[in-house]
Amino acid sequence: MPRVEDQQIAAVISVLVENESGALARVIGLFSGRGYNIESLTVAPVEDGGARSRINIVTMGTPMVVEQIKALLYRLVPVHKVSDLTQLGPHVAREMALIKVVCTGEMRSEALRIADSFRARPVDTTVGSFVFELTGASEKIEAFIELMRPLGLVEISRTGVAAIARGTRTI
Amino acid sequence: MNVATDPKDAVHADMPGSSALNGAEVLMRVLQEQGVEVVFGYPGGAVLPIYDALFKQNSVRHILVRHEQAAVHAAEGYARSTGRVGVVLVTSGPGATNAVTGLVDALMDSVPIVCLTGQVPTHMIGNDAFQEADTTGITRPATKHNYLVKRPGDLARTLHEAFYVARSGRPGPVVIDLPKDIMVGPAPYASASSAPHRSYRPASEPARAAVAEAVAAMRRARRPLFYTGGGVINAGPAASEALCRLVRMTGFPCTSTLMGLGAYPTDDPLFVGMLGMHGTYEANLATHGCDLLINIGARFDDRVTGRLDAFSPGSTKIHVDIDPSSINKIVQVDIPVVGDAGRAIAMMIEEWENGRGSEREALAGWWRQIDAWRSIDSLGFKQDQAASAIIKPQHAIRRLHELALETGRDTFVTTEVGQHQMWAATHFQYRKPNRWMTSGGLGTMGYGLPAAVGVQVGHPDALVIDIAGEASTLMNIQELGTIAQYRLPVKLFILNNRYMGMVRQWQELLHGSRYSESYSEALPDFVRLAEAFHGTGMRATCMGELDDVIRAMLAHDGPVVADICVAQDENCYPMIPSGAAHNEMILGEAQAGQAAKITDEGLMLV
Ligand SMILES: Cc1cc2nc3c(=O)[nH]c(=O)nc-3n(C[C@H](O)[C@H](O)[C@H](O)COP(=O)(O)OP(=O)(O)OC[C@H]3O[C@@H](n4cnc5c(N)ncnc54)[C@H](O)[C@@H]3O)c2cc1C
Ligand SMILES: Cc1ncc(C[n+]2csc(CCOP(=O)(O)OP(=O)(O)O)c2C)c(N)n1
Ligand SMILES: [Mg+2]
Numbered sequence: 220m221p222r223v224e225d226q227q228i229a230a231v232i233s234v235l236v237e238n239e240s241g242a243l244a245r246v247i248g249l250f251s252g253r254g255y256n257i258e259s260l261t262v263a264p265v266e267d268g269g270a271r272s273r274i275n276i277v278t279m280g281t282p283m284v285v286e287q288i289k290a291l292l293y294r295l296v297p298v299h300k301v302s303d304l305t306q307l308g309p310h311v312a313r314e315m316a317l318i319k320v321v322c323t324g325e326m327r328s329e330a331l332r333i334a335d336s337f338r339a340r341p342v343d344t345t346v347g348s349f350v351f352e353l354t355g356a357s358e359k360i361e362a363f364i365e366l367m368r369p370l371g372l373v374e375i376s377r378t379g380v381a382a383i384a385r386g387t388r389t390i
Numbered sequence: 391m392n393v394a395t396d397p398k399d400a401v402h403a404d405m406p407g408s409s410a411l412n413g414a415e416v417l418m419r420v421l422q423e424q425g426v427e428v429v430f431g432y433p434g435g436a437v438l439p440i441y442d443a444l445f446k447q448n449s450v451r452h453i454l455v456r457h458e459q460a461a462v463h464a465a466e467g468y469a470r471s472t473g474r475v476g477v478v479l480v481t482s483g484p485g486a487t488n489a490v491t492g493l494v495d496a497l498m499d500s501v502p503i504v505c506l507t508g509q510v511p512t513h514m515i516g517n518d519a520f521q522e523a524d525t526t527g528i529t530r531p532a533t534k535h536n537y538l539v540k541r542p543g544d545l546a547r548t549l550h551e552a553f554y555v556a557r558s559g560r561p562g563p564v565v566i567d568l569p570k571d572i573m574v575g576p577a578p579y580a581s582a583s584s585a586p587h588r589s590y591r592p593a594s595e596p597a598r599a600a601v602a603e604a605v606a607a608m609r610r611a612r613r614p615l616f617y618t619g620g621g622v623i624n625a626g627p628a629a630s631e632a633l634c635r636l637v638r639m640t641g642f643p644c645t646s647t648l649m650g651l652g653a654y655p656t657d658d659p660l661f662v663g664m665l666g667m668h669g670t671y672e673a674n675l676a677t678h679g680c681d682l683l684i685n686i687g688a689r690f691d692d693r694v695t696g697r698l699d700a701f702s703p704g705s706t707k708i709h710v711d712i713d714p715s716s717i718n719k720i721v722q723v724d725i726p727v728v729g730d731a732g733r734a735i736a737m738m739i740e741e742w743e744n745g746r747g748s749e750r751e752a753l754a755g756w757w758r759q760i761d762a763w764r765s766i767d768s769l770g771f772k773q774d775q776a777a778s779a780i781i782k783p784q785h786a787i788r789r790l791h792e793l794a795l796e797t798g799r800d801t802f803v804t805t806e807v808g809q810h811q812m813w814a815a816t817h818f819q820y821r822k823p824n825r826w827m828t829s830g831g832l833g834t835m836g837y838g839l840p841a842a843v844g845v846q847v848g849h850p851d852a853l854v855i856d857i858a859g860e861a862s863t864l865m866n867i868q869e870l871g872t873i874a875q876y877r878l879p880v881k882l883f884i885l886n887n888r889y890m891g892m893v894r895q896w897q898e899l900l901h902g903s904r905y906s907e908s909y910s911e912a913l914p915d916f917v918r919l920a921e922a923f924h925g926t927g928m929r930a931t932c933m934g935e936l937d938d939v940i941r942a943m944l945a946h947d948g949p950v951v952a953d954i955c956v957a958q959d960e961n962c963y964p965m966i967p968s969g970a971a972h973n974e975m976i977l978g979e980a981q982a983g984q985a986a987k988i989t990d991e992g993l994m995l996v
Contacts, residue, residue: 224722237589240538241526252531283718290715296535296555299589 223282229258230285231304231312231382233390234274237297238264245295246274255280255288259314259357259379271299273390275382277312277357302390304382312382315354318364321347322371330370337363413545413573414443417506420549421450423582426477428453428468428847429506430461434481435521436508439573453847453876456868458485460840462492462563463866466501467844470827471802473626475556476844478505483521486528486567491834493532493563498831499649500624502561504552505533511571512540525567534562539569542577550582559592560713561624594712596729596737604684604708604725605741611682611706612752613759614642617665620649620830621687621711621731623823629732630654630823633686636739640748643760645673647688649830652820662760663769666694667966668812671768671975672760674964677702678972679759686710687731690720691831692968700971710734768964769816770980777934783810783885783956786936787817787857790883793940799853801825802845806838806862809891809962814857836865839882843869846878853881853944860886860953861910870923873949881943882951884916887958895961899976920951929953 236242243262250257259277264270278288285303293301304310318339320330327349334341334351337359343350353363357380364375384390411419417440421429428451433441444452455461458480465476476496480489486507496503507529510519526538535555537548552564608614616637622629630653637644637660644654645665654661663670665677677683683705688694695701698720707723709716710731717726727734773785787810794801803818804827805811811828820826827845829837838856846854856863863884873880893908917927926946930939936954943950963978 241530241536244527244530248531283722287715287719290713290717290719294560294713294715296590 225281227279228282228285229277229279229305230288231310231380232276232278232289232292233302233304233382234276234292234298235266235300235390236272236274236295237299238270238272239297242272242295242297243274245297246276246292249291249295250278250288253291255284261379261381275380277380300390302384304384307384307388309385310382311385312356312380313354314357314360314380315352315378316360316364317342317376318351318353318367318372319374320349320351320367320371321373323347326370330367333363333366333370339363410576411579412439412443413542413568413575413577414439416546416577416579417549417568417573418443418447418450419579420546421477424475424550424553426450426475429477429479430455430464430468430844431479432456432458432461432481432485434485434508436482436510436570437479437485437506437568437573439570440479440506440508440568452479453843454872455840455843456871457866458488459492459836460843460866460869460872462489462496462503462505463834463837463840464844464847464872465503465505466492466496466499466837467804467827467841468848469501469503469844470623470841471824471845472848473824475502475504475553478503480505480507481521482508482510482525483523486523486525490528490532491832493529493565495829495832495834495837496563497532497534499829500561500620501563502556503563504556505563505565507565507567509538509567509569512569513571515569525565529565532563533565534560536565536567538567539572542572542575545572545577546580547583550580551587554582554587555590559590559594560716592712593728594730594733596710596727596734598737600725600727601734601737602741604710604727605738605745607682607706607708607725608640608642608684608738608742609745609748611642612749613680613756614640614682614684614748614753615676615680616642616644616654617647617677617683617685617688618644618650618653619647619686619688622650622653622735623687624712625687625730625732627823629730629735632732632735632739636735636742639739639742641753642684642748643676643757645669645676647691647694647830648815648828650688651815651826652823655819655821657819657821662764664815666691667696667968668816668962668964670764670816671766671964671977671981672763674966674972674975675763676760680705682706682708684708685723686735687712689716692720695721696966697969697971700973702972766977766981768977768981771960771978772980773933775933777932779933781930781933781936781954781956783887783954783960784813784817786885786954786956787813789936790855790857790940791818793937793944794853794855797853797944800849800851801853801855802827802842802849804828804838804841804845804854804856806856806858806865807833807835807892808859808862809887809895809960810857810859810885812962813885818857835862839863839866839869839880840872842880842882843872843878846880847876854879855881855883858882858884859891860884860888860913860916861890864914867919870920870925870949870951874924878949879947880949882949883943884951884953885956886913886916886953887956887960888913889958891960892962898961899965899967916951916953920949925949925951927951927953929955931955
């Protein structure tokens with residue numbers, strides 16, 4: 220079994236940045252320049268009438284690397300706050316996916332049945348296709364995708380993870 | 391506040407008493423307000439308005455270099471020797487791209503630089519306009535931070551902010567890309583804001599509890615070692631003075647990285663020499679064997695640690711660093727202290743004074759061990775004293791140091807990169823901080839000559855010497871032109887071994903002595919080269935000529951190029967080969983015999 224220091228852990232990190240040109244490039248450059256991986260990244264203005272954006276990053280690394288990533292993010296000049304949601308306790312992490320399935324006959328009702336049990340909504344329907352909209356934890360989306368694959372899945376569009384701490388705590 | 395771009399305003403800007411300034415004039419005012427004395431630069435189309443504003447004022451001096459890379463190195467030399475921010479001005483496109491090596495150099499060595507780059511007018515950005523380059527894109531990973539000013543209203547604030555970012559926290563280079571229309575059009579002036587920065591607020595005050603924990607560990611330590619670095623230099627001369635007090639107060643041995651030399655006097659008995667790949671035997675074995683390693687402002691660089699899993703295996707580690715991302719980056723430490731080195735040392739002194747002293751007996755034993763290691767004289771070399779004998783590079787540097795000392799002048803040394811750099815680090819002595827300027831992190835050949843320009847500009851009356859290799863020197867040799875133009879009495883002291891010596895050494899040790907492309911072929915005649923650049927050239931070819939040449943060089947009040955022809959096959963020892971542990975050091979011929987024995991004994995002891 221690998222030592223604790225060598226184990227890969229997943230981390231969901233939220234970053235509040237000044238909404239200026241280049242801020243996102245700095246964050247991405249930090250990961251690519253040092254060979255850290257980004258599993259998912261989302262960004263949108265959230266505060267101060269759009270003057271600040273929130274970036275949510277899902278990454279993997281040894282505990283030392285995750286600490287390093289946080290320190291490096293915090294070091295960026297336009298960064299206001301860095302918060303490691305995984306470490307701070309319970310949090311909610313959700314993403315939205317649009318999934319296109321092309322099928323006919325039996326397969327259509329099977330697709331609809333599965334979609335229903337996942338609370339995925341068909342947001343576009345034609346004689347030969349569906350586009351389902353699904354929101355949830357990444358694992359739920361993965362599971363849905365796997366079930367749709369044999370039913371004619373042709374295209375996936377995912378937003379990446381948005382995350383927030385549970386309870387009263389804020390970033 | 392955004393000012394309408396009305397061409398009439400630009401005309402008014404030239405009139406005395408008018409409050410409407412154009413962007414370039416706003417820039418000049420910011421430089422004045424920031425206390426900038428000198429800018430190192432090179433003109434071009436995109437910065438013509440700035441050069442025009444420069445022409446019309448006389449509080450900021452401009453030094454015209456001969457290559458934009460040299461502008462940045464000169465600003466680095468100026469910054470590192472004066473403790474101020476170095477300022478660079480270059481044009482768009484090739485001016486900016488030429489500056490990139492210098493920017494990365496400053497980033498790696500934490501040097502505060504503000505680099506102003508010209509840019510094509512805002513409406514042409516993205517058009518592949520003439521001399522357009524994506525400067526902010528290219529320099530993003532080469533700087534601590536960068537800006538593109540797109541609105542006149544942002545200009546003054548951005549410029550002030552750039553100075554703040556460059557010098558605060560862990561210092562570094564900042565680029566401000568200035569489109570030509572922003573420089574030509576009117577722009578409002580604003581003074582530096584006293585309000586805290588929106589997001590960037592590095593902490594400089596260490597946590598008292600962390601310092602107390604560190605000092606408690608210091609009291610308990612039986613084999614302690616201070617490992618100090620460039621961060622102490624960055625913290626200002628007062629931090630170095632405090633370090634001296636702390637080291638003497640505790641009686642602990644002190645080693646330094648290449649970047650920290652001079653923070654603690656290198657010729658003091660408590661100093662055990664530089665550590666790392668080309669550090670002394672005693673410094674490296676002490677690092678390997680200590681039970682407490684007190685890192686102050688150093689970053690566990692791979693040239694220092696060698697093989698990581700064998701680095702200082704039995705020690706408790708304290709790490710003082712202003713940059714939280716330096717902590718636990720490479721080596722897991724036990725007691726992190728985040729904050730300014732100067733503050734941390736001052737607090738350590740307070741804590742130390744409030745309690746009992748060190749483990750005296752254990753410490754005495756530790757010193758006996760260190761003295762035993764020291765006695766093999768790992769930097770020793772054999773110099774034949776006959777007048778016709780070939781000069782050893784180490785000897786040339788020792789004589790340079792001794793004769794420079796005799797002049798009684800404040801002496802600053804810069805270096806290029808290679809063997810001569812390591813010998814300059816270990817055979818010249820540095821008693822004060824900010825007197826040693828070298829490219830450590832990036833290891834940029836061609837750094838030393840322009841850096842010497844910057845140092846001499848900052849210290850017109852001081853003795854400034856670039857200890858150089860013949861190959862590195864040629865990388866920025868054009869700066870002899872700058873030196874001539876401003877009558878800078880820089881001394882270029884070339885240890886000419888007719889090889890890229892450091893490359894040759896690695897080829898000898900690791901590639902079966904196949905000296906692939908490392909011979910310095912077709913070298914210029916450096917004496918005549920000096921003369922061609924309106925300077926004085928000198929040459930020493932044997933021991934009998936060395937002292938006379940050094941004396942004549944030091945006595946001359948203008949620029950000198952001294953071509954010191956040295957042994958071609960000398961290697962830099964001791965050496966820890968890449969990826970080896972500290973106790974797997976290679977020693978020179980002079981020590982090889984005794985070393986093995988002492989290592990074994992040493993390892994039993996520690
Ligand atoms: C050919 C060659 C050979 C080399 N061999 C060696 C060698 O044998 N030994 C050696 O030591 N080096 C050697 N080097 C240099 C090496 O590559 C590194 O540049 C050097 O070791 C880094 O020095 P440092 O750890 O002091 O860190 P620096 O690069 O000086 O960094 C300073 C550290 O202090 C922190 N800091 C900055 N300001 C402050 C402040 N105010 N307060 C507190 N902390 C602060 C920074 O965050 C950073 O972590 C060699 C270089 C070359 C080119
Ligand atoms: C710009 C740059 N290119 C290449 C290198 C690799 N390099 C390191 S030392 C060295 C040789 C330096 O030769 P010289 O200046 O004569 O110094 P010496 O080692 O002989 O003292 C080279 C090529 C470098 N450090 N910088
Ligand atoms: Mg050479």
